[in-house]
Amino acid sequence: MCMALLGSAESRLFIDGTLSAGHAGTFPTVNPATEEVLGVAADADAADMDAAIGAARRAFDDTDWSTDVELRVRCIRQLQQAMRDHVEELRALTIAEVGAPRMLTSAAQLEGPVADLSFCADTAENYQWTTDLGIASPMGMKTHRTVAREAIGVVGAITPWNFPHQINLAKIGPALAAGNTLVLKPAPDTPWAAAVLGELIAEHTEFPAGVVNVVTSSDHGVGALLSTDPRVDMVSFTGSTSTGRAVMSDGAATLKKVFLELGGKSAFLVLDDADLAGACAMSAFTAAMHAGQGCAITTRLVVPRARYDEAVEAAAATMGGLKPGDPNDSGTICGPVISARQRDRIQGYLDSAIVDGGRFACGGGRPADRDRGFFIEPTVIAGLDNDAKVAQEEIFGPVLTVIAHDGDDDAVRIANDSPYGLSGTVFSGDDERAARIAARLRVGTVNVNGGVWYSADMPFGGYKQSGIGREMGLAGFEEYLETKAIATLAN
Structure with missing residues (x-):
């Protein structure tokens, strides 16, 4: 062959x-x-x-x-x-x-x-x-x-x-x-x-x-x-x-x-009774996997406003530890993006986040220790609302934008405030509460408290665009x- x-x-x-x-x-x-x-x-x-x-x-x-x-x-x-x-x-x-x-x-x-x-x-x-x-x-x-x-x-x-x-x-x-x-x-x-x-x-x-x-x-x-x-x-x-x-x-x-x-711009909703640190760590891990090159990856982390700084810190602690690495290594989570063109496109979105008034809790560009390969650091963006460019457009890179919500209704509003409707995640300490929120999301797949929807016998697709x-x-x-x-x- x-x-x-x-x-x-x-x-x-x-x-x-x-x-x-x-x-x-x-x-x-x-x-x-x-x-x-x-x-x-x-x-x-x-x-x-x-x-x-x-x-x-x-x-x-x-x-x-x-x-x-x-x-x-x-x-x-x-x-x-x-x-x-x-x-x-x-x-x-x-x-x-x-x-x-x-x-x-x-x-x-x-x-x-x-x-x-x-x-x-x-x-x-x-x-x-x-x-x-x-x-x-x-x-x-x-x-x-x-x-x-x-x-x-x-x-x-x-x-x-x-x-x-x-x-x-x-x-x-x-x-x-x-x-x-x-x-x-x-x-x-x-x-x-x-x-x-x-x-x-x-x-x-x-x-x-x-x-x-x-x-x-x-x-x-x-x-x-x-x-x-x-x-x-x-x-x-x-x-x-x-x-x-x-x-x-x-x-x-x-x-x-x-x-x-x-495309997708899926939201990871963390309700106020959830294990915040655990949910944010999972969100960050997911967003960095395969350098974020997945249409259904949840790239908006929507968290209670009262615990926003704590959520940003938790997400950055996980994402900052997932250093871009050789995809041949068994422990690598975040490899390269596919091309120089795609890497430059992602960098353009990162630059726009700063212009819009955001900040990087970790990452923000090419890793300093890699002069070859199309790598981008796993990045957590904080300080922006859902109307920012990085919250509305599909980036297709290891980039997670953290957005504050003011309760369940607001979290659902933010999740659905997108031209896309491919996927979503809900985390809550109450399965029934999480299920009620999941039912309100205008998306084709929903992960509730860590459930996995990917399977040969499960339909996959999206709403809206x-x-x-x-x-x-x-x-x-x-x-x-x-x-x-x-x-x-x-x-």
Whole structure:
């Protein structure tokens, strides 16, 4: 496998069952912890994407993939087993290319999403594809009614760089299990994490040619073709809200279905009866994990005004101790951010916090002891209200803004005062009180007193500008299905 990260490693496109070079040549993939070039990825152009879409269209229209549940289940399990067999190579790839801390590769960065493929296969195997509604007499006509669930068709999957295995597989798994064919366009920052799927499918599975296509490209415009091409029936996109708007707009021309999992600015609410120090420590730990590069990470810590200074101190004590480190080290929590561009973007937000009258309780810039790598210190911002730029916009870095509230109603108001609605957390000494607050949050997922919502059978998605639809769980599987009503005249 070229993914062994040896020397001049080079990945290829996977189109119509064949591994091939890109018409635009190659582009580099970089280790964000060291700034070293790991190797190159095939660089696709519009012609390559056209070929991939054509292959997926033919595989859906001209083969029995969409109706052969047994084959689909077997192929998904073969891919899962191939990833398990090569898990250490994949772990090395993920740490090097994504900058993911080693500890996270045992969870959501690798092993977790590989295990989640079982849910996709099991769901397809046991799903009720048709429902018999029995006989009725609408308009006086005795009729036998059936509802069938069928694959949508060709799915274009566009994915980001922060948790590439999790997001790639959360789209590929249910889309294929539901009977669709697929073109995957990953982010240019992490092409190998996607390209390796093409290699594993080619070498270790029975997927028919054209069912899965992987198109890596340095050009975001190549991925945008999935939204405009009439041969694509659905686009499943995870990324920024601004790009999500463009995907939705482009898809409108052909009225294709669009799934969007977008940004977040989630709030961690600490009520006045909570263990303040424990809650603030957990909030800080969460915000620093993987350098804060998670759309559902709670980046606003909302605490009782009377204990504001104490909360800031507690959060800073934890966050200040989570020094940016080598993602290869087993104890690293906060690795690098993905690129120099992203590091500079985060620094711009930090600078804006000072301009707006805030202060840093810890962090605030690049670590002094690291002259290589795209690192940012875990940072706690204090002294600002919820209308500050750093409290309203998604930063996507290890940055936590502490905001004061004046009671439960005010805490809920602050949490909901956001264009986003992806996630939230409530901490209280009273579970029932916390549950009442959780019910008032306009978000798609809520952590109550430390509960974990991430699971293969739990739907994930957001309200408002955090997206449309749900990924994972039965709801995520059914995103990739059409509903057909069949009425047969009964004797």
